[in-house]
Amino acid sequence: MFGQATKYAESVDSVMLLIVGISVFFLLGVTAAMIYFVIRYNKKRNPKASQIEGNTKLEIAWIVIPTALVLVMFYYGYAVFHESRVVPKGAMTVKVIARMWAWEFDYNNGKKSGELYIPVNRAIKLELNSMDVNHSLYIPAFRIKEDVIYGRENYMVIQPDKIGTYVIACAEYCGLNHSHMYSKLHVLSKKDFEKWISDN
Numbered sequence: 001m002f003g004q005a006t007k008y009a010e011s012v013d014s015v016m017l018l019i020v021g022i023s024v025f026f027l028l029g030v031t032a033a034m035i036y037f038v039i040r041y042n043k044k045r046n047p048k049a050s051q052i053e054g055n056t057k058l059e060i061a062w063i064v065i066p067t068a069l070v071l072v073m074f075y076y077g078y079a080v081f082h083e084s085r086v087v088p089k090g091a092m093t094v095k096v097i098a099r100m101w102a103w104e105f106d107y108n109n110g111k112k113s114g115e116l117y118i119p120v121n122r123a124i125k126l127e128l129n130s131m132d133v134n135h136s137l138y139i140p141a142f143r144i145k146e147d148v149i150y151g152r153e154n155y156m157v158i159q160p161d162k163i164g165t166y167v168i169a170c171a172e173y174c175g176l177n178h179s180h181m182y183s184k185l186h187v188l189s190k191k192d193f194e195k196w197i198s199d200n
C-alpha cells in the first residue's frame with residue numbers, strides 16, 4: 001500500500017536515494033579517515049607533532065566539491081518538488097474538506113464522498129480546505145503531502161498512473177482523534193470512474 005504508485009513517487013525516491021547515497025559515502029569516508037588518523041598519529045607512533053602550513057589546493061577542493069554536491073542535491077530536489085506544484089492544463093479539480101477528524105471530497109457536481117475516487121492517467125488538482133484546525137493531506141504511496149491550513153486554500157497535484165486503492169492519512173497533529181484520521185484513495189479506470197461519478 002506504500003509502494004511506489006506513480007512515476008512521481010519514483011522520482012521522489014530517486015532524489016532520496018541520491019541524497020542518502022552521498023551522505024553515506026561521506027559518513028564512511030570521514031569515519032575511515034578519522035580512525036586512520038587516530039592510529040597513525042597517536043602519541044606512540046608520532047611522539048612529536050609537526051606544524052602544518054596551509055594548502056591552497058586542498059582548501060579549494062574542500063570548498064568546490066561540497067558546494068557542487070549541495071547544488072546537485074538542490075537541483076534534483078527542487079526539480080521534483082516543482083513538478084508537484086505545477087497544475088497541468090485540463091486537470092480535474094476536487095475540493096478537499098478536512099475537519100476534526102475526517103476527510104470529505106467534493107466533486108463540484110453535488111457529489112460528495114468520505115473517500116477519494118479519481119480516474120487513472122489524469123492530473124487531479126486537490127483544493128485543500130480546513131473547517132477547523134490545521135491538517136495535512138498525506139498519500140504515502142504517491143510520496144506527496146501538503147498542509148491543509150484553516151483560513152487559506154492550499155492545493156496539491158496528483159497524477160495517478162496505476163489503478164488501485166491507497167492510504168490517505170492526516171500528517172499534522174490535529175487533536176484527540178488525529179490518529180484515526182484516515183481515508184482511502186481509489187484510482188479507477190476511466191469507465192469505472194464515470195460510472196461512479198454519475199451514480200448518485
Ligand SMILES: [Cu+2]
Pocket residue numbers: 098099101134135136170171172173174178181
Ligand atoms: Cu487532521
